Amino acid sequence: MELLKQTGWLLWKDLLLELRRRESIFAMFFFGTLLLFVFHFAFEIPPDKAAEMAPGLLWLAFLFTGTLGLTQLFQAERENHCLEALLLCPLDRAALFLAKVSFNLLLMLMVELVVFPLFWVLFNLTSWAILPSLILVAFLGTVGFCVLGTLFSAVTLKARARELLLPLILFPLMIPIILATIRGMEILLRTGQFDEAFSWLRLLLGFDVIFLTAGFLIFEWVIEA
Amino acid sequence: MRVVVRNLSKAYGFLWALKKMDLELRPGECVALLGPNGAGKTTLLKLLSALLYPTTGEILIDGQELRQGSSPLRSSIGLLSSNGHLYEGLTLKENLRFFNSLYAKERSPREIEETLGAVGLERWADDYVASLSSGMKCRLAIAKWLLIEPRLLLLDEPYGVLDGSGVDLLEAYLDRLRQSGGIVMMATHHVSRILTICSRALILHRGSLIFDEPRQDPWESFQRTFAEFLPRGEKWNS
Helix, strand or coil, X not given: CHHHHHHHHHHXXXXXXXXXXXXXXXXXXHHXXXXXXXXXXXXXXXXXXXXXHHHHHHHHHHHHHHHHHHHCCCHHHHHHHHHHHHHXXXXXXXXXXXXXXXXXXXXXXXXXXXXHHHHHHHCCCCCHHHHHHHHHHHHHHHHHHHHHHXXXXXXXXXXXXXXXXXXXXXXXXXXXXXXXXXXXXXXXXXHCCHHXXXXXXXXXXXXXXXXXXXXXXXXXXXXXX | CCEEEEEEEEXXXXXXXXXXXXXXXXXXXXXXXXXXXXXXXXXXXXXXXXXXCCCEEEEEECCEECCXXXXXXXXXXXXXXXXXXXXXXXXXXXXXXXXXXXXXCCCCHHHHHHHHHHCCCHHHCCCEHHHCCHHHHHHHHHHHHHHHCCCEEEEECCCCCCCHHHHHHHHHHHHHHHHCCCEEEEECCCHHHHHHHCCEEEEEECCEEEEEEECCCCCHHHHHHHHCCCCCCCCCCC
């Protein structure tokens, strides 16, 4: 119960700061939308190939946009040594992890809320029946990205040139999540069958649970190192 | 509260910032932590507040070892630093509410306002911390610890940014904390000021504790030891 309370307070603080500064969210909106337009006009994908190529391009946009958000994730804690202030508190370090994952997830979902419909229109997708399944796959992929991203954002927190280091460490580890999400979405768009994409969905769910549990358990050592 | 430090050392890579320190802090003590730059004062304060972990040795608080993580002992330790440790994008009230919640202290809006009044910041209660001067931020940090009520308060060079009334305010708080059995340890270069309120002085030099005595009047041993770190001809109370 105390863990949830602390998570709530930390999330409240992050949302309030973001609401006032609006730095991350605007940059992410702009960058995500821009990337989709660039991909659309650069590749000119024929409608019969859209199902195969569009998910990859969409996730490339999410990956870059999300990384932009991750570099700013602990910005408030870097100013005025606020991370020290948090570590001084009798605070469950897992609460800090959960709050940052939730905050990052909320940011990503808000960006996806704009970018996803744009993706649907730009790539002439019409399979409305599979939309809920597509959203489910995208959601699980986003959760995986946020969990792993938050963990490695904390790992590189005190590193010099962390903006360069973060993607270099994060992207190779993100491959299973990105691959499972893209393959799951591609199968759904191509076949329209949820059953065929189910194995990728299971894999995604497995990764999410493993990384969330691992992050929950090891965050204390990561953040205090 | 009793703090016992045993064989405490801290190394940053190959550099020993603190070497084999033994120390005991007793209830009601106000300890002046002195020494030249790079002596290891901030390292000692960070070790005592569990922001750093010792390379060797241990710190015991009331017999319990201070460990990494969310130890309940943390709720009895405060660190007032010149860095502020406050969120610039939150208002004064929000900062106090936020940090008190993390210490599981339920404070009413009225209590928060009264504390801001006590440190002379009630007019700025709804302003962002970013708009405050360094001295006002330090007053806000005092308000934060007034509400959280730690039993061991560590201070890292607080005099530099406070004005006259701010210093009086801080010293009145430290005095109350001591009277109630709390422990105060302050690292500072304002030697003459701290010597008026401390009950004991420690001098660190290159990571070693070279002086540890209760206050005396006159205090020749202190003058002799401290004079070694001053420029030629300068006195510590000048």
